[in-house]
Amino acid sequence: MAEKQENYFIKSRVETFSDGIFAIIVTLLVLEIKTPKLGDPNSVVELTQALWLLLPKILSWMVSFLIVCVIWVNHHRIFEQLKLVTHSFFWLNANLLLWCSFIPFPTALMGDFLSNPLAQAVFGLILAMMSFSFTLMRFNVLKNVYVLNDNVDVKQYRLAARRSFFFGPVLYFLGAASSFIHPYFAFAIYFFIPLYFIFSNGIKPKANDL
Numbered sequence: 001m002a003e004k005q006e007n008y009f010i011k012s013r014v015e016t017f018s019d020g021i022f023a024i025i026v027t028l029l030v031l032e033i034k035t036p037k038l039g040d041p042n043s044v045v046e047l048t049q050a051l052w053l054l055l056p057k058i059l060s061w062m063v064s065f066l067i068v069c070v071i072w073v074n075h076h077r078i079f080e081q082l083k084l085v086t087h088s089f090f091w092l093n094a095n096l097l098l099w100c101s102f103i104p105f106p107t108a109l110m111g112d113f114l115s116n117p118l119a120q121a122v123f124g125l126i127l128a129m130m131s132f133s134f135t136l137m138r139f140n141v142l143k144n145v146y147v148l149n150d151n152v153d154v155k156q157y158r159l160a161a162r163r164s165f166f167f168g169p170v171l172y173f174l175g176a177a178s179s180f181i182h183p184y185f186a187f188a189i190y191f192f193i194p195l196y197f198i199f200s201n202g203i204k205p206k207a208n209d210l
Helices: 011-031 044-080 087-101 104-112 117-143 154-178 183-199
Strands: none
Touching: 011 044, 011 087, 011 104, 044 087, 044 104, 044 117, 044 183, 087 117, 104 117, 117 154, 117 183, 154 183
16 A cells, blocks of 8 residues: 555544534635615615625625535545545645635625626636645545545546546636636636536536536
């Protein structure tokens, strides 16, 4: 084996640690949506206008919430296929969590400046780095195939790893680049990505792509 026994991590503890961070992330996302302050608390018109101004934040929160959910699904399925967690894989997983924990910032930025192309580009670049972290994890597993469960088809896993590069980093980079054509076009791409995984075969165990 490529790594010594003492370099293995207890898989359940790594999963629990990761799940805790994901739970914190989705909580932080919604904290950016604050109750509006009104000059007249009894004014329906004023409240309606204030809620309308909150719409960009709500839309940004929805996109990021769905993306984090898809991240969790893919993370869960990667770990489901493993029997061992090596030292190198642990730190690649930590790299993924690093980028995931930063998601609330570009989400808030996009919510405050939805029509600003730079805000949209920052969101796309951060998500591209997150997605590329998944790609690194998968190729690390392929480098050490002994960590996979015996029932995992290595050929299918390799195909999924290659597909993950296009359906993850490339699409997010495309969204970031398209923000300078029109920011709403970038936002549409960001919304499309989680919907693709939810409503297509993209979320099946053999095709983890994000």
